[in-house]
Amino acid sequence: MATTLSEAYRNHPLHLHHIIPLDFSSIRTLPESHAWSESNDSDNIISYNESLSIPIIDLMDPYAMEQIGLACEEWGVFQLKNHGIPLSVIEEVEVESKKLFSLPAEQKLKALRSPGGATGYGRARISPFFPKYMWHEGFTFMGSSGDAKKIWPKDYEKFCDAMENYQKQMKILAEKLSHMILNFLGIKNCSSSSEENKWVGSTNHIGAIQLNFYPCCPEPNRAMGLAPHTDTSFLTILHQTLTNGLQIFKDGSGWVPINPNPNTLVVNIGDILYIMSNARFHCALHRVVVNKTKQRYSMAYFYGPPIDYVISPLVINSHVPRFHALTVKDYINIKAKNLGGALSFISTTSKNI
Numbered sequence: 001m002a003t004t005l006s007e008a009y010r011n012h013p014l015h016l017h018h019i020i021p022l023d024f025s026s027i028r029t030l031p032e033s034h035a036w037s038e039s040n041d042s043d044n045i046i047s048y049n050e051s052l053s054i055p056i057i058d059l060m061d062p063y064a065m066e067q068i069g070l071a072c073e074e075w076g077v078f079q080l081k082n083h084g085i086p087l088s089v090i091e092e093v094e095v096e097s098k099k100l101f102s103l104p105a106e107q108k109l110k111a112l113r114s115p116g117g118a119t120g121y122g123r124a125r126i127s128p129f130f131p132k133y134m135w136h137e138g139f140t141f142m143g144s145s146g147d148a149k150k151i152w153p154k155d156y157e158k159f160c161d162a163m164e165n166y167q168k169q170m171k172i173l174a175e176k177l178s179h180m181i182l183n184f185l186g187i188k189n190c191s192s193s194s195e196e197n198k199w200v201g202s203t204n205h206i207g208a209i210q211l212n213f214y215p216c217c218p219e220p221n222r223a224m225g226l227a228p229h230t231d232t233s234f235l236t237i238l239h240q241t242l243t244n245g246l247q248i249f250k251d252g253s254g255w256v257p258i259n260p261n262p263n264t265l266v267v268n269i270g271d272i273l274y275i276m277s278n279a280r281f282h283c284a285l286h287r288v289v290v291n292k293t294k295q296r297y298s299m300a301y302f303y304g305p306p307i308d309y310v311i312s313p314l315v316i317n318s319h320v321p322r323f324h325a326l327t328v329k330d331y332i333n334i335k336a337k338n339l340g341g342a343l344s345f346i347s348t349t350s351k352n353i
């Protein structure tokens, strides 16, 4: 699976300086290379406010499907409790991620992502689109992590077991949520749907884990943990440790924090579902800000259709399709070149295509 995703990235290899993270353990002041202008932040951050809170949905609630659908329309993101993933599975992943990121830089670099690769250790893949570097390091894998074996040739088993369990659980949850969301959209009743959505629940899908680490930052107001982006996935399920930082952009309101709640996962829709919903759902633009005294970790699971699947708006009714149909691979290629401009690139009303 990693190979097929790499096929999509191979045409857009990155320079090494966009892959190798800073060795944060030796840094005491914010380097110019990581100093973003102040204006991107404080004015725009909305503090936590009852009327502007991301919905928390109980998966056991009999009306969960409707609540999820409404949250996707209004926010493109929601928090999920009673999700069924055992706490021990999440705790182990947290322990193993912390172990990984606390290793000396030279050990982590043994698993450095290759320039055209999709998996391994490194900066966020969106780095080349921004003038400054992010206060972040990450580790990506799909299926069993061969890269963990490069880091720990003998002791990789605990890490790999924890990650495999987490991935298995995340896949089950992602399938369940995908069925609910497609049902909400009425896709189940659409004549061509059963063929089109066969990837949900099959082994023929893309499932990737992204471990993120945001070290303490000497000048958090001038730094950026993860710059604004949307995920390419169908949907993303995220566990965050108990440090604030994740924010979602809401038109007319600005950046709204998604503060961590114990035993609660964050679910956001990705570009592929946004396209399939014909823009009925909200596009979940998000970013991460950093902290002076608290480290932050997150573990994202990206779920989506296989690379050769044709994505197109499925909710047409009397509406005009707002996007051109294209394969996942072609969309990944367009996004690798355009990032935030990718959706307008495939828009039926834009002049780009």
Ligand SMILES: O=C(O)CCC(=O)C(=O)O
Residues within 6 Å of the ligand: 210, 212, 226, 231, 238, 240, 246, 286, 288, 297, 298, 300
């Ligand atoms: O760290 C987070 O909370 C968000 C991570 C994220 O957006 C990503 O990995 O795509």
Ligand SMILES: [Fe+2]
Residues within 6 Å of the ligand: 229, 230, 231, 286
């Ligand atoms: Fe993201």
